[in-house]
Amino acid sequence: MRILILILMSLPLWSSAQEEWLPYRSPEGGFKIMTKGIFKEVVTHAKTGIGDISIHSLVYPKEPKAGETIFTITFYDFPVNTMHSDSTEVIDTFLNQSIQAAAESMGGAIIYENDIAVHSFKGKQWRINYAENTMYIKSQAFLAENRYYLLSVVSGADESSLSSNHFFNSFRLLGYD
Numbered sequence: 001m002r003i004l005i006l007i008l009m010s011l012p013l014w015s016s017a018q019e020e021w022l023p024y025r026s027p028e029g030g031f032k033i034m035t036k037g038i039f040k041e042v043v044t045h046a047k048t049g050i051g052d053i054s055i056h057s058l059v060y061p062k063e064p065k066a067g068e069t070i071f072t073i074t075f076y077d078f079p080v081n082t083m084h085s086d087s088t089e090v091i092d093t094f095l096n097q098s099i100q101a102a103a104e105s106m107g108g109a110i111i112y113e114n115d116i117a118v119h120s121f122k123g124k125q126w127r128i129n130y131a132e133n134t135m136y137i138k139s140q141a142f143l144a145e146n147r148y149y150l151l152s153v154v155s156g157a158d159e160s161s162l163s164s165n166h167f168f169n170s171f172r173l174l175g176y177d
Contacts, residue, residue, distance in 0.1 A: 034170035051079035069155040106130040
């Protein structure tokens with residue numbers, strides 16, 4: 001009986017926590033995800049050795065304040081015949097170099113790195129602690145055909161990983177459901 005009472009008492013807390021998440025759909029990005037609010041969307045253009053790339057960045061909250069958890073999604077298309085999800089060795093090298101570069105640029109330490117799959121597309125998940133272990137960035141990246149996706153959550157090192165897990169686990173490519 002005590003367990004039933006505890007469960008019933010915790011239902012309002014659980015349901016209000018679930019209500020904070022909103023569905024977001026990006027036809028242009030070819031995905032849907034659950035988010036805590038409206039993303040700020042920015043498109044930048046980069047001239048690279050393999051061609052011009054339009055980089056789409058989505059950030060929530062739009063104007064982050066110190067101490068807030070930040071959710072980001074970045075995606076861009078590699079030019080045709082330069083990078084494709086079938087090139088598993090090339091992708092693995094690219095992702096490993098990206099993880100190393102991120103850790104170095106932040107002056108952080110890679111805490112873990114795992115292989116993942118989003119639908120059938122192979123990728124990586126990792127965590128970097130930085131700012132003397134007071135902050136972390138947890139990321140997932142993968143290539144779907146020639147489109148690169150990077151999802152990240154930036155937060156204080158003492159934050160629960162429930163939000164980042166919910167964010168990552170809710171990501172779905174459109175047409176792969």
